[in-house]
Amino acid sequence: MPGTVLVTGGFGLVGSATAARLAELGRTVVVADLDSPANRKAEMGLPAAVNVQWVDLTDAEQTARVIAEVAPEVIIHLAAVIPPGIYRNRELARRVNVDATRALVGIAESQPRLPRFVHASSNAVYGARNPHRVTGAVTADMPMQVSDLYSAHKAEAESIVRASSLDWVVLRLGGVLSVDPKAIPFSADAIYFESCLPVDGRIHTVDVRDVAWAFAAATTADVVGEILLIAGDDSHRRVQGEVGAALAGARGLAGGVTKGRPGDPGSDHDWFVTDWMDTTRAQEALQFQHHTWQDMLDEARQRAGAARPLLRLAAPLVRATLKRRTAYYKQPVGYANPWDAISRKFGDCSPDTQR
Numbered sequence: 001m002p003g004t005v006l007v008t009g010g011f012g013l014v015g016s017a018t019a020a021r022l023a024e025l026g027r028t029v030v031v032a033d034l035d036s037p038a039n040r041k042a043e044m045g046l047p048a049a050v051n052v053q054w055v056d057l058t059d060a061e062q063t064a065r066v067i068a069e070v071a072p073e074v075i076i077h078l079a080a081v082i083p084p085g086i087y088r089n090r091e092l093a094r095r096v097n098v099d100a101t102r103a104l105v106g107i108a109e110s111q112p113r114l115p116r117f118v119h120a121s122s123n124a125v126y127g128a129r130n131p132h133r134v135t136g137a138v139t140a141d142m143p144m145q146v147s148d149l150y151s152a153h154k155a156e157a158e159s160i161v162r163a164s165s166l167d168w169v170v171l172r173l174g175g176v177l178s179v180d181p182k183a184i185p186f187s188a189d190a191i192y193f194e195s196c197l198p199v200d201g202r203i204h205t206v207d208v209r210d211v212a213w214a215f216a217a218a219t220t221a222d223v224v225g226e227i228l229l230i231a232g233d234d235s236h237r238r239v240q241g242e243v244g245a246a247l248a249g250a251r252g253l254a255g256g257v258t259k260g261r262p263g264d265p266g267s268d269h270d271w272f273v274t275d276w277m278d279t280t281r282a283q284e285a286l287q288f289q290h291h292t293w294q295d296m297l298d299e300a301r302q303r304a305g306a307a308r309p310l311l312r313l314a315a316p317l318v319r320a321t322l323k324r325r326t327a328y329y330k331q332p333v334g335y336a337n338p339w340d341a342i343s344r345k346f347g348d349c350s351p352d353t354q355r
């Protein structure tokens, strides 16, 4: 049985599913995450085989202590500050996404036995993607391109990992979804953020359980030095506007989500940092795709159960309420302008300029 796996950000969306998958495989797992009331509560629900180390990864001393104590054979590095929160707190986000990744890699490199480093990157590293101008899906060998703060952080962190002396594996994730409504909080920020994005922008979704499967498989598979694109099978090649609406519909809120705006076909910038991904090599190496898009909708519908008829009745009211919280409410007619809309609510979303 391979040795201990340390999962940073192990209480997050991807981290909790990954820790559960590793435990299911009988692996020794240590979750490393912030000591917060929410994470303390989540600790209660962890499988007995999963241990916890409370650590703020922006503190290199704490990080070094945890790595020395756990002596992991593999580090799965998921901890990050992601959209839309990243735009609200640029400095903290940089410290977590870039500086803490650099520190963690350095600490891992100084261990007596070098751990394998499985790094969570994103399809955001391809930058904004205008579906009217690009053809085909993104591939691992395409150049990275920076469009905003998040794509910049993910590209910089990935470069640090790839330049290290560790046995690294990079997993670039698509749009991670869950059939569990509690896994992705429904908040005013989330509603506004999603409404900013062009409805015809391409997004390659994936069930979080399949992502967890991929991370667990990447701890042992013959994939060192590879960049693998992690998204669902071809049924998950969707457009932004249909994803939230379809999931809401499956839960009973058909028509409860306000329609957004299409993107500007003439602009290469005013699109979000998602696209369809060529998952052929990742699937060959990790065999992780187990839930189709329709499977997810069916399961979401089944889980909503008795609440569905009530939600169906409430849908018109929900729609009217949410409409006022969307990005283009009472804005002049036009195409989606995601970066302006995001900046209006969350703050400057442009890449850092100091480098």
Ligand SMILES: NC(=O)c1ccc[n+]([C@@H]2O[C@H](COP(=O)([O-])OP(=O)(O)OC[C@H]3O[C@@H](n4cnc5c(N)ncnc54)[C@H](O)[C@@H]3O)[C@@H](O)[C@H]2O)c1
Pocket: 008, 009, 010, 011, 012, 013, 014, 015, 032, 033, 034, 055, 056, 057, 058, 077, 078, 079, 080, 081, 082, 096, 100, 120, 121, 122, 123, 172, 173, 174, 175, 176, 177
């Ligand atoms: N969710 C997606 O759709 C998606 C898509 C592409 C890539 N990714 C990447 O996958 C990874 C996991 O994403 P997620 O959706 O699970 O995010 P999440 O926000 O749900 O989880 C991030 C976790 O990191 C932890 N964390 C933040 N700052 C920390 C610090 N200073 N010290 C220790 N822990 C800290 C948080 O407490 C949280 O548990 C990230 O690297 C993200 O960029 C996610």
